[in-house]
Amino acid sequence: MINLDHTAPIVENVFGISWLDFNLSNVLMIAVASLIVFLFSVWGSRNLQMKPTGMQNFMEWIVGFVKGIINDTMDWKTGKVFLPLGLTLITYILVSNLLGVMTMGVVGHDLWWKSPTADATLTLTLSAMVIVLTNFYGIKMRGPKAYFKEYVSPVPLMLPFKIIEEFTNTLTLGLRLFGNIFAGEVLLSLLVGLATTGVLGFIGAALPMMAWQGFSLFIGGIQAFVFTMLTMVYMSHKVTNDH
Amino acid sequence: MHSYLGYLTIGATVGGLRVGDMLVQLFFFLLLLYFVKKFAWGPLMNKMQEREEYVAGEIESAEKSRLEAEKASIEAAAQLNNVKLEAQKLIEDAKSAGMKQEQDIVESARKEADQIIQAAQADIQNEKEKAIQALQDKVASLSVLIASKVIEKEISAQDQEKLINDYIKEVGEER
Numbered sequence: 001m002i003n004l005d006h007t008a009p010i011v012e013n014v015f016g017i018s019w020l021d022f023n024l025s026n027v028l029m030i031a032v033a034s035l036i037v038f039l040f041s042v043w044g045s046r047n048l049q050m051k052p053t054g055m056q057n058f059m060e061w062i063v064g065f066v067k068g069i070i071n072d073t074m075d076w077k078t079g080k081v082f083l084p085l086g087l088t089l090i091t092y093i094l095v096s097n098l099l100g101v102m103t104m105g106v107v108g109h110d111l112w113w114k115s116p117t118a119d120a121t122l123t124l125t126l127s128a129m130v131i132v133l134t135n136f137y138g139i140k141m142r143g144p145k146a147y148f149k150e151y152v153s154p155v156p157l158m159l160p161f162k163i164i165e166e167f168t169n170t171l172t173l174g175l176r177l178f179g180n181i182f183a184g185e186v187l188l189s190l191l192v193g194l195a196t197t198g199v200l201g202f203i204g205a206a207l208p209m210m211a212w213q214g215f216s217l218f219i220g221g222i223q224a225f226v227f228t229m230l231t232m233v234y235m236s237h238k239v240t241n242d243h
Numbered sequence: 244m245h246s247y248l249g250y251l252t253i254g255a256t257v258g259g260l261r262v263g264d265m266l267v268q269l270f271f272f273l274l275l276l277y278f279v280k281k282f283a284w285g286p287l288m289n290k291m292q293e294r295e296e297y298v299a300g301e302i303e304s305a306e307k308s309r310l311e312a313e314k315a316s317i318e319a320a321a322q323l324n325n326v327k328l329e330a331q332k333l334i335e336d337a338k339s340a341g342m343k344q345e346q347d348i349v350e351s352a353r354k355e356a357d358q359i360i361q362a363a364q365a366d367i368q369n370e371k372e373k374a375i376q377a378l379q380d381k382v383a384s385l386s387v388l389i390a391s392k393v394i395e396k397e398i399s400a401q402d403q404e405k406l407i408n409d410y411i412k413e414v415g416e417e418r
Contacts, residue, residue: 022263030268034275041283048290050297059287083288084280092275116268121260125268
């Protein structure tokens with residue numbers, strides 16, 4: 001761990017259940033990110049009109065953007081049910097990524113305010129959820145027979161690789177997001193450490209910090225896009241017949 | 244260096260693999276998915292769909308009305324042409340009718356004039372004959388009158404008496 005003096009607000013054995021541990025910082029940040037996304041989405045799509053103005057245009061641009069991602073990977077007829085999933089993923093991950101770039105909050109020695117996506121547990125949860133969803137829709141849309149046949153095509157020898165692929169997909173999808181965001185936050189924390197050493201340190205750290213925050217914004221956007229894109233790619237592998 | 248870290252600082256922790264966090268993340272994400280779908284993206288997508296259909300319908304109706312307008316304009320042009328032809332025909336008819344009427348009028352006028360002339364000539368002839376007749380009658384009586392005057396002058400009293408006597412005689416004899 002980089003910040004040795006920063007601990008996480010962890011509570012263990014909740015309700016006396018030995019495996020149920022919570023990182024309260026994660027719980028807080030998940031709630032905050034969800035709330036922001038929810039309020040923003042509802043605020044942006046209130047007062048809908050046939051002739052869109054201002055915010056509605058922006059929301060429709062987001063819809064069009066995610067629609068474009070889905071259209072790149074599968075045809076629109078099968079893909080349109082995934083539009084809300086894609087929209088929620090891209091907005092939630094983007095907001096989560098940016099939460100940690102704007103500021104960090106430490107209370108006492110506990111790190112409370114950060115990106116929820118800078119925690120591997122949470123990104124892996126998201127990616128596992130996505131992979132489970134792809135399998136679920138694979139069965140639902142193509143039927144169990146076609147779904148299971150996919151595992152042994154073109155030859156039965158592929159079966160172990162196909163099964164391993166599901167887990168590697170989960171890991172790469174989750175860890176890519178986590179790694180990018182976590183690395184960004186580590187570098188930011190180092191720069192803050194430099195800035196707090198004194199006047200010279202502050203002057204020296206100011207410029208690279210601004211640059212790195214700008215870059216983190218960029219990374220946050222890119223990673224949200226990549227996560228959504230890959231979700232749709234995996235989804236299309238499961239729900240389309242032609243490949 | 245770490246001792247300088249303040250309250251508002253930037254940092255991150257990797258964190259362990261805690262089941263509670265996973266459940267919270269999953270719960271919140273699915274909840275969020277449900278709510279934004281219901282309250283934000285759902286209505287928005289419906290609106291976009293509605294607009295798409297509206298625009299398609301409008302384009303279709305515009306196309307239709309354009310075709311109709313084209314048809315109507317062609318019809319109007321044809322009708323205009325017809326009307327023009329008709330008008331030309333009417334004018335020509337009127338012209339020829341006028342010409343004919345003119346000829347008729349001239350013809351009948353001429354006839355009438357001829358008749359009047361003939362009647363006048365007949366009248367003149369008639370009057371002439373009457374005048375001649377009257378003149379002849381007058382001449383006869385005048386000549387008698389003149390003759391009687393002349394006779395009157397030349398007869399003497401003696402003769403007159405003789406005449407009267409003769410007349411009386413004649414009358415007596417006749418009885």
